[in-house]
Amino acid sequence: xxxxxxxxxxxxxxxxxxxxxxxxxxxxxxxxxxxxxxxxxxxxxxxxxxxxxxxxxxxxxxxxxxxxxxxxxxxxxxxxxxxxxxxxxxxxxxxxxxxxxxxxxxxxxxxxxxxxxxxxxxxxxxxxxxxxxxxxxxxxxxxxxxxxxxxxxxxxxxxxxxxxxxxxxxxxxxxxxxxxxxxxxxxxxxxxxxxx
Amino acid sequence: xxxxxxxxxxxxxxxxxxxxxxxxxxxxxxxxxxxxxxxxxxxxxxxxxxxxxxxxxxxxxxxxxxxxxxxxxxxxxxxxxxxxxxxxxxxxxxxxxxxxxxxxxxxxxxxxxxxxxxxxxxxxxxxxxxxxxxxxxxxxxxxxxxxxxxxxxxxxxxxxxxxxxxxxxxxxxxxxxxxxxxxxxxxxxxxxxxxx
Amino acid sequence: xxxxxxxxxxxxxxxxxxxxxxxxxxxxxxxxxxxxxxxxxxxxxxxxxxxxxxxxxxxxxxxxxxxxxxxxxxxxxxxxxxxxxxxxxxxxxxxxxxxxxxxxxxxxxxxxxxxxxxxxxxxxxxxxxxxxxxxxxxxxxxxxxxxxxxxxxxxxxxxxxxxxxxxxxxxxxxxxxxxxxxxxxxxxxxxxxxxx
Amino acid sequence: xxxxxxxxxxxxxxxxxxxxxxxxxxxxxxxxxxxxxxxxxxxxxxxxxxxxxxxxxxxxxxxxxxxxxxxxxxxxxxxxxxxxxxxxxxxxxxxxxxxxxxxxxxxxxxxxxxxxxxxxxxxxxxxxxxxxxxxxxxxxxxxxxxxxxxxxxxxxxxxxxxxxxxxxxxxxxxxxxxxxxxxxxxxxxxxxxxxx
DNA sequence: TATGAATGAGAATTCATTCAT
DNA sequence: TATGAATGAATTCTCATTCAT
Numbered sequence: 001x002x003x004x005x006x007x008x009x010x011x012x013x014x015x016x017x018x019x020x021x022x023x024x025x026x027x028x029x030x031x032x033x034x035x036x037x038x039x040x041x042x043x044x045x046x047x048x049x050x051x052x053x054x055x056x057x058x059x060x061x062x063x064x065x066x067x068x069x070x071x072x073x074x075x076x077x078x079x080x081x082x083x084x085x086x087x088x089x090x091x092x093x094x095x096x097x098x099x100x101x102x103x104x105x106x107x108x109x110x111x112x113x114x115x116x117x118x119x120x121x122x123x124x125x126x127x128x129x130x131x132x133x134x135x136x137x138x139x140x141x142x143x144x145x146x147x148x149x150x151x152x153x154x155x156x157x158x159x160x161x162x163x164x165x166x167x168x169x170x171x172x173x174x175x176x177x178x179x180x181x182x183x184x185x186x187x188x189x190x191x192x193x194x195x196x
Numbered sequence: 197x198x199x200x201x202x203x204x205x206x207x208x209x210x211x212x213x214x215x216x217x218x219x220x221x222x223x224x225x226x227x228x229x230x231x232x233x234x235x236x237x238x239x240x241x242x243x244x245x246x247x248x249x250x251x252x253x254x255x256x257x258x259x260x261x262x263x264x265x266x267x268x269x270x271x272x273x274x275x276x277x278x279x280x281x282x283x284x285x286x287x288x289x290x291x292x293x294x295x296x297x298x299x300x301x302x303x304x305x306x307x308x309x310x311x312x313x314x315x316x317x318x319x320x321x322x323x324x325x326x327x328x329x330x331x332x333x334x335x336x337x338x339x340x341x342x343x344x345x346x347x348x349x350x351x352x353x354x355x356x357x358x359x360x361x362x363x364x365x366x367x368x369x370x371x372x373x374x375x376x377x378x379x380x381x382x383x384x385x386x387x388x389x390x391x392x
Numbered sequence: 393x394x395x396x397x398x399x400x401x402x403x404x405x406x407x408x409x410x411x412x413x414x415x416x417x418x419x420x421x422x423x424x425x426x427x428x429x430x431x432x433x434x435x436x437x438x439x440x441x442x443x444x445x446x447x448x449x450x451x452x453x454x455x456x457x458x459x460x461x462x463x464x465x466x467x468x469x470x471x472x473x474x475x476x477x478x479x480x481x482x483x484x485x486x487x488x489x490x491x492x493x494x495x496x497x498x499x500x501x502x503x504x505x506x507x508x509x510x511x512x513x514x515x516x517x518x519x520x521x522x523x524x525x526x527x528x529x530x531x532x533x534x535x536x537x538x539x540x541x542x543x544x545x546x547x548x549x550x551x552x553x554x555x556x557x558x559x560x561x562x563x564x565x566x567x568x569x570x571x572x573x574x575x576x577x578x579x580x581x582x583x584x585x586x587x588x
Numbered sequence: 589x590x591x592x593x594x595x596x597x598x599x600x601x602x603x604x605x606x607x608x609x610x611x612x613x614x615x616x617x618x619x620x621x622x623x624x625x626x627x628x629x630x631x632x633x634x635x636x637x638x639x640x641x642x643x644x645x646x647x648x649x650x651x652x653x654x655x656x657x658x659x660x661x662x663x664x665x666x667x668x669x670x671x672x673x674x675x676x677x678x679x680x681x682x683x684x685x686x687x688x689x690x691x692x693x694x695x696x697x698x699x700x701x702x703x704x705x706x707x708x709x710x711x712x713x714x715x716x717x718x719x720x721x722x723x724x725x726x727x728x729x730x731x732x733x734x735x736x737x738x739x740x741x742x743x744x745x746x747x748x749x750x751x752x753x754x755x756x757x758x759x760x761x762x763x764x765x766x767x768x769x770x771x772x773x774x775x776x777x778x779x780x781x782x783x784x
Numbered sequence: 785t786a787t788g789a790a791t792g793a794g795a796a797t798t799c800a801t802t803c804a805t
Numbered sequence: 806t807a808t809g810a811a812t813g814a815a816t817t818c819t820c821a822t823t824c825a826t
Binding site for chain 2: 802
C-alpha cells in the first residue's frame with residue numbers, strides 16, 4: 001500500500017528507533033539518517049514527527065489485525081476461534097518484539113492522536129462485536145464487555161511480554177500459546193466460574 | 197521521611213504533572229511553579245529531572261507496597277491472603293488514578309533508571325517469594341513464577357483501568373474487587389485447571 | 393513581450409501572492425501551485441526567487457509608466473500635462489491596488505536588486521528631466537528637484553492609498569483626481585507660494 | 589520604563605539590525621550576539637521574534653510621539669502649533685534615520701500585529717482629534733480627515749527621506765523644516781485653496 | 785521545456801541546568 | 806537553602822534550489 005521506498009524506509013527506521021530509544025529520545029534527523037535519506041525528506045511524507053508516529057502506530061495495529069484475519073480464517077466452534085485468535089496474536093507479538101513493545105509504549109503516553117485511536121477502535125469493532133455476541137450466546141462470562149476485553153488484553157500482553165523477556169523459541173511459544181489459551185478460555189467461559 | 201516541605205511540594209507537583217501531561221511535556225519550570233517554588237529550587241533537592249522521576253516512581257511503588265503490608269496484615273489461609281492483597285491493590289489503584297497511571301506510563305519507556313527498577317524488585321522480593329512458596333505448596337498453578345506474576349499483574353491492571361475509566365464508586369470497586377479476586381483465584385489455583 | 397504562457401502565469405501568481413502575503417511569506421512552491429505549474433518550472437524561467445521579484449517589480453513599474461505615456465499622449469500647457477499625468481497615475485493605482493501596494497512594499501526593504509532600481513530610474517529619467525525643465529522655466533517651485541519629486545510622489549501615494557482604503561468607485565476616483573491634481577498644482581506652482 | 593539592561597540591549601540591537609538588513613534577514617541569533625547575550629535570553633524577554641518586532645515598533649512610534657508632546661509644549665495659534673509639530677517630527681526623523689526607515693519598512697509588510705497598530709492609533713488619537721477640530725474651526729481645508737492626515741504624513745515622509753538621503757546638516761534641516769512647514773501650511777489652510 | 789521528489793543548510797524556539805546574589 | 810535570570814546545546818520544521826527522468 002505504501003509504494004514510495006523512502007517512505008517505507010522512514011517508517012521502518014522510525015519503528016526501530018522509537019522502540020529502541022523511545023519517541024522522545026529519537027530525533028527526526030536520526031530517523032532520516034537511519035533510513036538513508038535527507039532530513040527534509042521525512043517531512044515530504046510526514047508533515048510532523050507526530051504524524052509519523054501516528055502512521056507507524058496505525059501500521060502496527062493493522063499488522064496485528066491482519067494476522068488475526070488472514071487466511072485461513074479462524075473457524076470452527078466459538079472456543080476454537082477464540083483460542084486461534086489468541087494464539088495468532090501471541091505468536092505475532094513474540095515474533096515482532098520491537099513492534100509489540102513500541103505498541104505498549106505508545107498506548108501509555110499521549111503521543112498518538114485521538115483520531116488514530118478512533119480509527120483503530122473502528123478497525124477492531126468487528127472483534128469487539130464478536131466477543132459481545134459470544135457473551136449473549138452464553139459462550140463467555142457476562143462481565144461488562146469492556147472489562148472482559150481489558151482482561152483478555154491484559155492476559156495476552158503478560159504472556160507476550162514473558163515470551164519476549166525469556167526469548168522463547170518458536171516451539172516454546174507454541175507450547176505457551178496452547179497452555180495460555182487453554183487457561184484463558186477456561187477462565188472466561190461461564191462454566192469455569194461455576195466449577196464443582 | 198521527607199521533611200523539607202518544598203521537596204514534598206515538588207514531588208507532589210511532579211506526580212500531578214507527569215501523570216497529566218507525561219514526563220516529556222512537563223518542564224522543570226512548570227513543576228516548580230506548581231509547587232510554588234523557584235525554578236532553581238528543584239535542583240537543590242534533585243540533581244536532575246530524571247532523579248526527580250526516579251524518586252517519584254519509587255515513592256509510588258512503595259506507597260502501593262505499604263498498602264499491601266499495612267496493619268492489619270493480610271492473614272488467614274493462602275487464599276484469603278491472596279485475595280486480600282489483590283483487593284488492597286485494586287482499591288489503592290482506584291483511589292489513586294493519577295499515581296496508578298503514571299506508574300503504567302513509566303513502566304514502559306526507559307525513563308526510570310535501572311537502579312530504581314532493581315530497588316523496586318528488591319522491595320517486592322518478599323511477595324515474589326511468597327508466591328513461589330504458594331506454588332511449591334501446591335496452592336497455585338505451577339507456571340513459571342515470572343509468567344504467573346505477569347498474569348496476575350495484567351489482570352490487576354485491567355481491572356484497575358476499568359474502575360478508573362468508568363469512575364466506579366467505592367462501593368462498586370468493593371464489588372468488583374470481590375468478583376475479580378474470586379475469579380483470579382479460581383483461575384490460578386490448581387484445581388481450576390482441572391475442573392470437572 | 394512575454395510569450396511563454398507559463399511564465400506569465402508565474403508572474404501573475406507572484407504578484408497576487410507577494411501582494412497578499414508579502415515576499416517572505418510566499419513560497420516558490422505556492423507560486424507554482426497558483427500558476428498551475430510544477431515547482432521546478434519556476435526555475436526554468438527565473439534563476440532565483442529574487443530574480444522573479446525583480447522582474448515582477450520592473451513589470452509593475454513599467455506598467456505605470458506605460459500608463460503615463462500611452463496614446464493619446466498628455467498634451468497642452470505644462471499645467472495640463474502635469475495634471476493629466478497625476479490623474480493617470482492616480483487612476484492606475486486605484487484600479488490596480490494589489491500591484492500598487494506591492495510596489496510600496498518593495499520600495500522599502502532591500503529585496504529588489506540595485507540593478508533594477510537603476511533600470512527604473514533610467515526609465516523615468518525623461519519625466520525627471522521634464523520636471524526639471526518645468527522648474528527652469530518657472531512653471532514649478534525651485535525646490536531641489538529630488539525633494540520636489542519626493543513630495544509629488546508622497547502626495548500621489550497618499551491619495552491612492554486613500555482611494556484604495558475606502559474602495560472608491562471609478563466616478564469618485566475621477567473627482568478625487570480632479571481636486572487632488574488641482575491642489576497639488578497650486579501647491580507646487582510658484583505663484584501658490586506667493587499668494588495674495 | 590525598561591530597566592532590564594539586557595532587554596534594552598536586545599531592543600537596541602534589533603532596531604539596528606532590522607533597519608540595516610530587514611526583519612527577515614535578521615536572525616534572532618544575530619540580534620542576541622549583537623546585544624552581547626545568549627540566544628535563549630532573547631526569548632526570556634520576548635516570547636517570539638514577532639513580539640520583539642511589535643515592541644520595537646511601538647517604542648519607535650512612541651519616541652516620535654514623545655518628541656511632539658515634550659516640554660515646552662507646542663503653543664500659540666493653530667498655525668504655530670501645526671508648524672511646530674511638523675518641524676519637530678522632521679527633526680526627529682532626520683536625527684534618527686535608522687528608526688525612521690525601520691518605521692517605514694514595517695508599516696508596509698504585515699509583520700506588525702494588529703494589536704500594536706490599534707495601540708498606536710490610540711496613542712495618536714489626540715493629534716487626530718486636534719486636526720479634526722482645526723478643520724471644524726475652519727483652520728484647515730475640509731478634506732476627509734483621513735485623506736488630510738495621509739497627505740500630511742506623505743509630505744512629512746518625503747521631506748524626511750530627502751534630508752536623510754542627502755545627509756543634511758542640522759542647520760540645513762532647520763531651513764528645510766521652515767520652508768517645508770510653511771508650504772504645507774499654505775497648502776492646507778483654506779485660503780490657499782481659493783487663491784486669487 | 786516540464787516535472788516534483790529529494791536535498792540540506794538555516795532558523796526559531798525550548799528547556800534542563802547553572803550560578804551570582 | 807532559595808532565587809530566577811541567563812545560558813546555549815539541541816530539536817523540529819521550512820523552503821529555495823537541484824536534477825534525474
